[in-house]
Amino acid sequence: MTSQATRVLVLNSGSSSVKYQLLDMRDGTRLAVGLVERIGENTSRLVHTPAGEGARERTERIADHEQALKAVAAELALDGTGIDSPDLAAIGHRVVHGGAAFSAPTVIDDAVLAEIERLVPVAPLHNPANITGIRTARALRPDLPQVAVFDTAFHTTMPEHAARYAIDVETADAHRIRRYGFHGTSHAYVSRRTAELLGRPPEELNLIVLHLGNGASASAVAGGRCVDTSMGLTPLEGLVMGTRSGDIDPAVVFHLERVAGMDTDEIDELLNKKSGLMGLCGDNDMREIRRRVDEGDERARLAFGIYIHRLKKYIGAYYAVLGRVDAVVFTAGVGENAAPVREAAMAGLDGLGLVVDAELNAVRSGEPRLVSPEHARVAVAVVPTDEEMEIARQTFALVDA
Ligand code: AMP
Numbered sequence: 162m163t164s165q166a167t168r169v170l171v172l173n174s175g176s177s178s179v180k181y182q183l184l185d186m187r188d189g190t191r192l193a194v195g196l197v198e199r200i201g202e203n204t205s206r207l208v209h210t211p212a213g214e215g216a217r218e219r220t221e222r223i224a225d226h227e228q229a230l231k232a233v234a235a236e237l238a239l240d241g242t243g244i245d246s247p248d249l250a251a252i253g254h255r256v257v258h259g260g261a262a263f264s265a266p267t268v269i270d271d272a273v274l275a276e277i278e279r280l281v282p283v284a285p286l287h288n289p290a291n292i293t294g295i296r297t298a299r300a301l302r303p304d305l306p307q308v309a310v311f312d313t314a315f316h317t318t319m320p321e322h323a324a325r326y327a328i329d330v331e332t333a334d335a336h337r338i339r340r341y342g343f344h345g346t347s348h349a350y351v352s353r354r355t356a357e358l359l360g361r362p363p364e365e366l367n368l369i370v371l372h373l374g375n376g377a378s379a380s381a382v383a384g385g386r387c388v389d390t391s392m393g394l395t396p397l398e399g400l401v402m403g404t405r406s407g408d409i410d411p412a413v414v415f416h417l418e419r420v421a422g423m424d425t426d427e428i429d430e431l432l433n434k435k436s437g438l439m440g441l442c443g444d445n446d447m448r449e450i451r452r453r454v455d456e457g458d459e460r461a462r463l464a465f466g467i468y469i470h471r472l473k474k475y476i477g478a479y480y481a482v483l484g485r486v487d488a489v490v491f492t493a494g495v496g497e498n499a500a501p502v503r504e505a506a507m508a509g510l511d512g513l514g515l516v517v518d519a520e521l522n523a524v525r526s527g528e529p530r531l532v533s534p535e536h537a538r539v540a541v542a543v544v545p546t547d548e549e550m551e552i553a554r555q556t557f558a559l560v561d562a
Contacts, residue, residue: 166250168192168242169553172230173255174294176286177201179229182549183242186250186557189550192242197229205229209236226293230301244302251306252298253556255346255548256291258284259311260337266314266555269295269307277309283337283394308556315345318386323482326393340398342390344372348380350551351492351544356385358529358542359488367483369476372546373502374493375403375445379472381479389482391475397433400475401468403445406436408471438464447495447502469505476506480513488540489515497545498525503532507541514538 167187173180177200183192195209205223210216217236223229234244242248254269260280267273274295281288291309299307316324324340326333333339348370355370356363363385370380377400380390391399391407401407409432417423423431431440439445441464444453453461480486491503500522507517514537522532526543533541 166248167557168246168248169250169556170237170244170252171255171549171552171556172252172294172298173549174226174290176290179226179233179294181233182553183237184550184553186553186561189553193237193240194549195233195236197223197232200224200226200229207232207236209233211240211242226290227297227300230294230297234301244305249302249305251308251556251560252302253308253310253552254291254295254298255312255552256295256309257287257312257343258341259309259313259317260341261317261339263309263311264314264317266308266310266559268559269299269309273309283341306560308559310346310552310555312343312345313341315349316340316342316380316387316390319389323389338394340390340393342378342380342387343392343396344376344378344380345387345390346548346551346555347372347492347546348378348382348387348390350548351490351546352382352385354529354544355488355490355542358531358544359540361487366487367485369479369483369486369489371472371476371489371491371496371506372493373400373472373491373496373499376405377402377407377493377495379475379479381482383483389479401441401471402437404434404437404439406432406440438468441467447499451499451501465505469502472502472506473510476510476515477513486513486539488542490542490544492544492546497543503541503543515541517541 168183168185171182178198180196182194185192191212193209193211197207199205200223203222204220206220208216208218223232237243256277258280262276277288277292295307326338351370352368353363355368356366368382370382372378376396378390378392379400381388397405399407414428417428438450442450442460444450450461450465454465476489495502503522504517507515516534516537517532518534527545529544531540531542
């Protein structure tokens with residue numbers, strides 16, 4: 162790496178999409194953001210937005226991830242920030258599942274790639290796409306450090322009593338069945354930013370972080386380390402999400418097989434894609450659900466009620482796990498934007514020191530902020546997440562060392 166190399170390209174490769182950002186780590190400037198979607202279809206779409214300029218957009222067939230990355234490289238080259246530039250220090254890859262082995266960002270070599278591949282059985286939807294992105298990027302710039310930043314890494318500090326399911330130990334170990342947790346990059350970033358907002362060192366703080374997006378997860382963070390989180394072996398466990406059920410009695414699965422005659426793939430689809438808010442009321446966008454609630458729609462009201470009830474159960478559980486809480490923090494699409502969700506989740510929790518100030522809660526802002534009254538016993542905060550920035554930061558810290 163040359164001394165002037167301060168840029169990091171962040172790649173988030175999905176099964177039919179690649180999201181990317183180019184950041185300059187001297188000051189965290191975003192030089193470009195973009196997205197290729199519908200890879201493999203005739204109407205693939207690339208949207209590339211250089212800093213301070215309008216988006217460039219084109220729709221054409223992009224056959225595979227290799228073509229997609231080449232198209233991204235061409236767009237970056239047009240801006241004079243191509244991936245063959247000596248300014249590029251590394252490529253940081255979002256990798257969903259790092260299993261129990263990867264507790265930190267890792268420079269990717271053949272052995273690391275093989276280990277990520279070994280984890281495909283526990284992340285069949287995500288890791289294959291991440292691997293394709295890594296292989297393609299390595300082929301384009303074999304000389305450049307490529308770093309994997311794992312969604313699970315932040316949660317590897319969970320104690321065994323939080324990470325293990327109460328099932329037969331031999332069976333669990335043989336199939337690597339345990340609670341891994343996800344959204345870790347977001348929980349890590351938000352925890353750190355909350356400490357900055359409160360003006361206190363992370364080591365002193367106990368936090369409950371609520372990442373409420375289309376996927377949703379809660380975590381209990383003690384002294385900067387995750388001690389429990391709501392997602393498990395897969396992102397299906399825990400909170401009610403846009404289309405995922407979150408916690409259910411596992412016997413529901415047997416019942417669907419035996420009584421409803423559904424097969425494994427159908428149940429998988431039901432619980433991951435047709436449940437949660439969508440399954441309950443036919444909408445998974447909180448804006449639409451709130452609009453319907455305000456119009457007196459009964460199904461939307463029930464869906465909202467179930468969502469909030471589950472959220473409260475996790476807040477209470479993590480309060481008990483932590484013993485003392487300094488802040489409850491809301492982040493991601495719903496957490497950052499939906500004041501009614503924050504208000505409803507905190508309602509009736511004043512006995513725990515949790516109170517929301519209606520005026521502060523109504524403020525719309527992209528900045529980290531407190532929504533609790535000034536002298537509240539426990540802070541309630543809104544801290545916008547930035548997973549790309551965190552991936553870039555962790556990547557750069559590793560290669561700049
Ligand atoms: P994310 O997965 O973090 O991108 O969050 C996406 C979700 O955020 C959407 O499905 C919406 O439900 C929610 N969302 C975004 N903006 C708002 C808003 N202004 N009010 C309520 N919910 C919102």
